Amino acid sequence: MIAHSIFFYFFSIIAIFSSLMVITSRSTVNSVFFLILDFISVGCLFIMVGAEFLGMIILIVYVGAVAVLFLFVVMMLNVSEQKQSWFIGKKSTHLPTGLIVSVLIFLELLVVVGGWKYKDNLMSSSTLNVSNISNTHQLGLVMYTEYILYFQIAGIILLLSMIGAILLTFRERPGVKKQSYLKQISRNPSSSVELKNVESYKGVKVDD
Amino acid sequence: MYEYFQILGQEIYKILFLLVPILVSVAMIVWLDRRVWGLVQKRRGPNVVGPFGLLQTLADALKYVFKEIIIPASANKTVFILAPIVTMTLALIAWAVIPLSENLVLSDINVGILYLFAVSSLGVYGIIMGGWASNSKYPFLGAIRSAAQMVSYEVSIGIIIINVLLCVGSLNLKDIVLAQQDLWYVVPLFPMFIIFFISALAETNRPPFDLPEAEAELVAGYQTEYSGMMYAMFWLGEYANILLMCAMGAILFLGGWLPIIDIFPLNLIPAPIWMILKILFLFFLFALIKAIVPRYRYDQLMRLGWKIFLPFSLIYLILTASFLFFFDKLPKGNF
Numbered sequence: 001m002i003a004h005s006i007f008f009y010f011f012s013i014i015a016i017f018s019s020l021m022v023i024t025s026r027s028t029v030n031s032v033f034f035l036i037l038d039f040i041s042v043g044c045l046f047i048m049v050g051a052e053f054l055g056m057i058i059l060i061v062y063v064g065a066v067a068v069l070f071l072f073v074v075m076m077l078n079v080s081e082q083k084q085s086w087f088i089g090k091k092s093t094h095l096p097t098g099l100i101v102s103v104l105i106f107l108e109l110l111v112v113v114g115g116w117k118y119k120d121n122l123m124s125s126s127t128l129n130v131s132n133i134s135n136t137h138q139l140g141l142v143m144y145t146e147y148i149l150y151f152q153i154a155g156i157i158l159l160l161s162m163i164g165a166i167l168l169t170f171r172e173r174p175g176v177k178k179q180s181y182l183k184q185i186s187r188n189p190s191s192s193v194e195l196k197n198v199e200s201y202k203g204v205k206v207d208d
Numbered sequence: 209m210y211e212y213f214q215i216l217g218q219e220i221y222k223i224l225f226l227l228v229p230i231l232v233s234v235a236m237i238v239w240l241d242r243r244v245w246g247l248v249q250k251r252r253g254p255n256v257v258g259p260f261g262l263l264q265t266l267a268d269a270l271k272y273v274f275k276e277i278i279i280p281a282s283a284n285k286t287v288f289i290l291a292p293i294v295t296m297t298l299a300l301i302a303w304a305v306i307p308l309s310e311n312l313v314l315s316d317i318n319v320g321i322l323y324l325f326a327v328s329s330l331g332v333y334g335i336i337m338g339g340w341a342s343n344s345k346y347p348f349l350g351a352i353r354s355a356a357q358m359v360s361y362e363v364s365i366g367i368i369i370i371n372v373l374l375c376v377g378s379l380n381l382k383d384i385v386l387a388q389q390d391l392w393y394v395v396p397l398f399p400m401f402i403i404f405f406i407s408a409l410a411e412t413n414r415p416p417f418d419l420p421e422a423e424a425e426l427v428a429g430y431q432t433e434y435s436g437m438m439y440a441m442f443w444l445g446e447y448a449n450i451l452l453m454c455a456m457g458a459i460l461f462l463g464g465w466l467p468i469i470d471i472f473p474l475n476l477i478p479a480p481i482w483m484i485l486k487i488l489f490l491f492f493l494f495a496l497i498k499a500i501v502p503r504y505r506y507d508q509l510m511r512l513g514w515k516i517f518l519p520f521s522l523i524y525l526i527l528t529a530s531f532l533f534f535f536d537k538l539p540k541g542n543f
Contacts, residue, residue, distance in 0.1 A: 056322035
C-alpha cells in the first residue's frame, strides 16, 4: 500500500507541477509540452484508481489527438516567439478575465463535489452492481442502457460541431486544379483523341 | 515496501528478458529488410559482415556509437535530445502487453488493446518534437506531414480494432487470441485485414507512405539534423514500431500464438515460435512492399485515408455489428 501512495504522490506532484508550468513557462510550445505531461499524469492517476478505461481514453483522445492538434497550431502560428511573462514586469490584460473564469470554475467544482457528497443514492444505481466484472463492462452496461439518451445527445453535439468546423474553414479557391480519379480512369481514346487533317500553312486550333 | 521491491526485482529481470531479445531482433529485422529489398532488385544486399551478413546491423550500430553527436546551434536543445528518447521508449514500452503465448506475457491487463493503441498514437510526438526542435525547414515540413499522416490513419486503425473487438467482446489481448481458436479473424474480416495492413504502413511511415522522410523532397525529413547515436535511436524506434505493428496484426487477425490447425504435427511447435513466425510473415510483406511499390503523393495519401479507408471501415463495422446481432452471435461476456 505504501508503494501505491508513493506512486500516487509522484503522479499528482507531476500533474500539479506541469499544470503550473503550462501557465508560467516562457515559450508557448513548452506550455503545450507541459500540458501533454499533465494529461499523461492525470491518465496515470485514473489507472491507479482502477478506472483503466478512462485513463486509456484520456491517453488516446487528449494526448494522441487533441494535444497533437494544439501542438500543430502553436507551431504553425509561430506564437512561440511571444514572451508571456505575466508574472514578471509587464502588466497583462488577460489577468482579470482569467481570474473571473477560474473563480467561476472553482465555485462550480465546489457545487458539484458538495452535491455529490450529500446525494447518497447516487451510487445505488440499479445497473451499477459492484462485482468482479471489469470497469469497461460496467461502463458499457450503464452507458447504453440508463444513459443512452445523454450518450446520443453527446454524439449529435459532436457531429454538429464537426460539421460547423468544416463549414467555417471551408473556402473554395478559384484557379486550383483538381484531379478527379473517376474522370482520369474513364477516359478512353474515343473521347480524348481526335484525328485531324492539318492543312499546310494553316494549322489547327488546339484549345477547343 | 520491502515486498514491493522484491516484486520489482523479479519484474526487472523479466523486463530484461523481453527487451534484449526485442533489440536483437530489431537488428536482425533491419538486416532482413535490406536483404529482401536487395533480392527483389536483383542485388545481394548486405552479405559481408558475419554469416550471410547477419552482423551488418551490429556493425552499423557500432559505427553510430563512435560518431559525434551534433546539436545545431539554433536548436531547442532539451526537446532535440528528448525526441529520439521519446520515440525509442514508446516503441519499447508497448511490448509489455504483447502475449507471446498463453502465459508468456509481461503484464496481462484488461485494456491491453487500448494500451497498444494509445502508445502507438503517442508515437507521433517523437517525430513532431524532433522536427520542431531542429529549427530547420526540411525537418519541420517532414514533422508536419507525418503528424497529419499518423493522426489520419489512426482513425481507421481505431475503427478496425472496434471491428475485431465486436467479435471478441473483450479488450484483453489474450482473450482476443483465444477467441480465434475456431477461425482466425483474417477470414471473416479479410477486407479489414488489408486496410489494417495498409494503415500500419502509413502509421509507421514505411514506403509507399514514407512522405515524412521522402528523400527526393525533404532530404531526410525530421531526421535531417540528427547524427550519431541519436539518429540510431530514431532508427531503432522506427523498426521496433514496425515489429509492434506486425505483432498487432498477428494478434488481431492471424490468431496470435495459435497454430494454423490444431492437429498433431503442427501443435507440437511451441506457441512463441508460431507468434514469431506470424510476425516475420507480416514483416516480410512490409519489406516486399517497400521494394515494389512507388511512393504516394501527399494528397493521394490523405484521400486514401479519409475518403476511402474511413468510410469503408465504418460501413464494414455496421455490417459486422448487424451480422452478429441478426444471427445472435454477439459475445455474451462473463457476467
